[in-house]
Amino acid sequence: KNEVEQSPQNLTAQEGEFITINCSYSVGISALHWLQQHPGGGIVSLFMLSSGKKKHGRLIATINIQEKHSSLHITASHPRDSAVYICAVGYNFGNEKLTFGTGTRLTIIP
Amino acid sequence: GAGVSQSPRYKVAKRGQDVALRCDPISGHVSLFWYQQALGQGPEFLTYFQNEAQLDKSGLPSDRFFAERPEGSVSTLKIQRTQQEDSAVYLCAKTRVVVDSPLHFGNGTRLTVT
Numbered sequence: 408k409n410e411v412e413q414s415p416q417n418l419t420a421q422e423g424e425f426i427t428i429n430c431s432y433s434v435g436i437s438a439l440h441w442l443q444q445h446p447g448g449g450i451v452s453l454f455m456l457s458s459g460k461k462k463h464g465r466l467i468a469t470i471n472i473q474e475k476h477s478s479l480h481i482t483a484s485h486p487r488d489s490a491v492y493i494c495a496v497g498y499n500f501g502n503e504k505l506t507f508g509t510g511t512r513l514t515i516i517p
Numbered sequence: 518g519a520g521v522s523q524s525p526r527y528k529v530a531k532r533g534q535d536v537a538l539r540c541d542p543i544s545g546h547v548s549l550f551w552y553q554q555a556l557g558q559g560p561e562f563l564t565y566f567q568n569e570a571q572l573d574k575s576g577l578p579s580d581r582f583f584a585e586r587p588e589g590s591v592s593t594l595k596i597q598r599t600q601q602e603d604s605a606v607y608l609c610a611k612t613r614v615v616v617d618s619p620l621h622f623g624n625g626t627r628l629t630v631t
Contacts, residue, residue: 411559440620449521449624450560450608493559504550504573505620507559 413494413508421516426481428511430494433475440505441468441479442493450493453479486515520544521623523609529629530599538594538626540609549592551584552608554625560608566592599630 410433420426430439441453454461454468456477461468465484470477481488491512495505522541530536542549548567552560553576562576568589577584581600586592596603606625612618 442620442622450610450622452619452621455619495559504562504565504576505552505560507552507561509557509559 411494411496411506411508413492413511415511416509417512417514419514419516420484422485424484424515426484426488426513426515428479428492428494428513430477430479430508431475432494432496432506435472435475436496437499438497439470439477440495440497441477442495444491444493444510446490453492481513484515486517489514521609521611521621523607523623523626525626526624527627527629529631532599532601532630534599535595535597536599536628538596538607538628540592540594540623542590542592542609542611542621548612549586550610550612550620551592551594552610553578554606554608556605563594563607596628599628601630604628604630 412431414429438455438457440455443451443453453466456468456470458472465482467480479492491510493510494508497505520543522543524539528536550565551563553563554560564574564577564584565572566586569586581597583595594607606627608625609623610620612620
């Protein structure tokens with residue numbers, strides 16, 4: 408069974424700080440997803456990665472396949488970035504029977 | 518969620534009641550997934566459909582859980598004789614069967630069994 412570990416579990420930072428959330432997994436995968444979940448809200452897909460790096464606005468996601476590790480970075484963090492960020496891994500494109508991490512709760516203080 | 522409608526948004530059931538949770542992927546994506554998210558935990562896979570075919574139901578926790586997608590669009594997750602441990606948020610997600618196709622999640626149904 409693939410284990411997905413995220414760190415930290417909770418992170419509080421001041422507005423403007425550079426944020427890094429880490430994800431490690433134990434078994435080879437086809438893709439890794441970074442997801443965002445607001446309290447009481449649904450889940451939004453931020454990135455889907457199988458190699459390298461992707462950037463969208465202030466968000467950057469990287470993955471190192473050899474080390475089985477991914478990071479999500481947020482530059483110039485803002486209070487609206489406060490949410491739970493979840494890492495999830497999949498094994499077959501088209502069958503997203505994902506294994507999820509337990510999430511990182513991020514709070515950005517104004 | 519982006520093009521995934523789930524209903525009801527909240528459901529309170531007495532222990533032993535049957536419930537039915539609905540997911541409408543709206544814009545006809547092929548693959549549909551159900552996940553269960555307990556409080557403070559990450560989502561866990563329940564079952565997966567490709568069109569009307571249920572290709573994987575290995576995550577369903579017991580035979581009280583049943584899912585269907587008869588016409589390959591709207592899906593229903595049914596829980597019979599609900600128990601307190603069934604209390605969770607039930608999430609539905611869709612994707613296309615192509616590389617790099619993102620997942621789109623619904624807002625979920627929060628089920629509370631009293």
